[in-house]
Amino acid sequence: MLKRFDFHTHTRYSDGTCSHAEMVQAAVARGMEALAFTDHGPELRVGVSREKMEQMLEEIKIAGEEAEIPVLAGIEANVVNRYGSLDVEEDFIKKIDLLSIGIHDIEEIYLGDNAHEYLSRATRAIERQRVDVFCHPFFFNVDLLPSLSREEIEDFVDLAAEKNVAMEVNVKYKIPGDDFIRLCLKKGVKLSIGSDAHRITEVGKIDWALSVLRRTGAKREDLIFNNFIR
Numbered sequence: 602m603l604k605r606f607d608f609h610t611h612t613r614y615s616d617g618t619c620s621h622a623e624m625v626q627a628a629v630a631r632g633m634e635a636l637a638f639t640d641h642g643p644e645l646r647v648g649v650s651r652e653k654m655e656q657m658l659e660e661i662k663i664a665g666e667e668a669e670i671p672v673l674a675g676i677e678a679n680v681v682n683r684y685g686s687l688d689v690e691e692d693f694i695k696k697i698d699l700l701s702i703g704i705h706d707i708e709e710i711y712l713g714d715n716a717h718e719y720l721s722r723a724t725r726a727i728e729r730q731r732v733d734v735f736c737h738p739f740f741f742n743v744d745l746l747p748s749l750s751r752e753e754i755e756d757f758v759d760l761a762a763e764k765n766v767a768m769e770v771n772v773k774y775k776i777p778g779d780d781f782i783r784l785c786l787k788k789g790v791k792l793s794i795g796s797d798a799h800r801i802t803e804v805g806k807i808d809w810a811l812s813v814l815r816r817t818g819a820k821r822e823d824l825i826f827n828n829f830i831r
């Protein structure tokens with residue numbers, strides 16, 4: 602049996618509409634066995650403000666203490682430039698349980714070839730620092746994977762395996778495709794599940810991800826869940 606967990610959720614601290622406590626309650630009601638909060642990092646327009654980051658961690662802690670399930674403190678940090686830098690400091694990373702990263706922004710100059718610019722930023726980001734989860738991989742308005750060669754994709758997945766970075770199965774955008782997931786499974790890359798919920802009606806709605814994982818032959822041990830919840 603696959604584990605039921607949701608490692609990608611937003612609250613009022615970024616562009617979500619609910620509190621941590623409300624999200625935990627809804628996640629438990631949907632049968633989640635663990636939940637992670639991953640509000641957007643501060644460089645995104647709607648991201649958590651730098652002044653509120655400590656308060657956010659405090660609220661997650663309180664919500665976790667009152668919860669019946671493990672609650673992880675995370676962030677969806679932004680890859681902010683071509684060098685793969687993130688918008689969160691080392692000091693903050695030390696305080697959280699789960700470092701997720703997402704690419705939401707590429708300067709206009711690269712519009713000609715988003716896929717390769719995205720690939721190079723993603724590669725540098727995971728080479729550069731310890732990352733737990735790569736959110737909505739290769740989704741940038743469209744699925745960029747068809748624009749990359751098999752060799753380029755395999756090299757990236759090999760690197761993710763070496764660096765122990767999990768790839769997210771993202772319910773909101775319904776990506777990545779089965780081929781990419783099968784490649785991750787073949788190479789030993791762990792998989793994460795994210796609803797990318799911004800409200801209580803979405804948190805813990807992971808059935809799409811579970812059906813993809815079953816179809817592609819993922820087992821419990823292929824999920825990042827086990828690395829965090831003991």
Ligand SMILES: [Zn+2]
Nearest residue numbers: 677703736737
């Ligand atoms: Zn995102």
Ligand SMILES: [Zn+2]
Nearest residue numbers: 609611677797
């Ligand atoms: Zn998100």
